[in-house]
Amino acid sequence: MKYFITPLLLIVLLLNSAFAPELPLKIALLKYNGGGDWYSNPTSLPNLIEFCNSELGTNIHTEPQTVEVGSQEIFNYPFLHMTGHGNVVFSDAEAENLRTYLISGGFLHIDDNYGMDKYVRPALAKVFPELELVELPFSHEVYHQKFDFDKGLPKVHEHDNKPPQGFGLTYEGRLICFYSYESDLGDGWEDQDVHNDPENIRLLALRMGSNLVSYVFGN
Numbered sequence: 001m002k003y004f005i006t007p008l009l010l011i012v013l014l015l016n017s018a019f020a021p022e023l024p025l026k027i028a029l030l031k032y033n034g035g036g037d038w039y040s041n042p043t044s045l046p047n048l049i050e051f052c053n054s055e056l057g058t059n060i061h062t063e064p065q066t067v068e069v070g071s072q073e074i075f076n077y078p079f080l081h082m083t084g085h086g087n088v089v090f091s092d093a094e095a096e097n098l099r100t101y102l103i104s105g106g107f108l109h110i111d112d113n114y115g116m117d118k119y120v121r122p123a124l125a126k127v128f129p130e131l132e133l134v135e136l137p138f139s140h141e142v143y144h145q146k147f148d149f150d151k152g153l154p155k156v157h158e159h160d161n162k163p164p165q166g167f168g169l170t171y172e173g174r175l176i177c178f179y180s181y182e183s184d185l186g187d188g189w190e191d192q193d194v195h196n197d198p199e200n201i202r203l204l205a206l207r208m209g210s211n212l213v214s215y216v217f218g219n
Contacts, residue, residue, distance in 0.1 A: 025058065025217065028065040028074070030082040030108070032123075034089030039066075040113055041083055044189035051189075051206040052213045056146060060213075070094035074101050079216050080108045083186045085115040088123040095126045102127075102169075102176040107216045110179045111186045114159050124169065124177065133167040133179060142166065142178060145214035147207040153180055154204035156188035156197065178212060185209055 029045060031038050045064040052058045067073045067080070070093055074080060080101075090098065102108060110120055124133065136142065136152075143149040143166075153164035164183035168175050187195050188205020197205075 024061040026061045026065055026077055027079040027081065027213075028067045028077040030074070030080045031066055031068045032082065032084075032088050032090065032094075033069075034087035034119065034123075036084035036086035036088050036116065036119065037113075038082065038084050040085065041186040041190050043191045043194065044083075044186040045081060047191065048189045048206060048209045048213070052210045055207075056210055056214055058213065058217060070097050072097075074098070074106065075104070078106060079213065080106065081111070081186075082108060083111045083113045083116075085113050086119065088116065088119040090123050090126055095123075099127045103171060106176070108177045109212055110177065111184070112179070112181045113184060113186060114157070117181060120179070124179075128169055128171070131169050131171065133169060136166050136168045136175075136178075140166075140168075140175075142168075142175070142211055142215045145211040147211055149208060149211070153183040153185070154188070154201070154208055155183060156201055156205050157184040157195070159184070175215075183208075 027045065027049070029038070046062065049060045049062055049064065053060055065077065067077065069090060074097070112120070121133065138150060138152045143152060153166045155164050159182060162182045165181045167179040167181060169177040185205050185208060188197060188202050189209055192199070192202060
């Protein structure tokens, strides 16, 4: 496995490997303030993990954790997932904590579950005022891991008749945050009976999600 890491996360990973080399990797759902439903799509991450372990050969703990954005616990997880429909608010301390985590080698995937866009952009601007969310070209590595997405993100749910877009924050040449907009990947990861999406759409969503995991953890 390879990681996009700097010394802070390296210490955590080395300690983990030294004392428990067979422990699985863990990913976490990010809990934030502001009133947005950060807890939506409860079956999405477990299904994505199951898919990645099966299709990529990863060793990710089957139960995702939940961590608060201001907690030091986020440094235990190289991959954080964030979703919701509404407001997102980061305090100064939370923004600084998330900034340190991402600079130190962490990765954040934000999935707009519809209605999140106007809130998450200023929240991210508070974390990285010097960076800009930029739409990634379809040639970017996240679209070409085990699965190729030559036209970018798959469209899972229709909301405002807009094309799906994948935006990124890049810090010193490393993609530290991927924001999936007008795609609704997390809905596609959920149990089939939640949204009754066609199996081919769910498969595309899971494949794209696994590309993000593969990009972070490597193979």
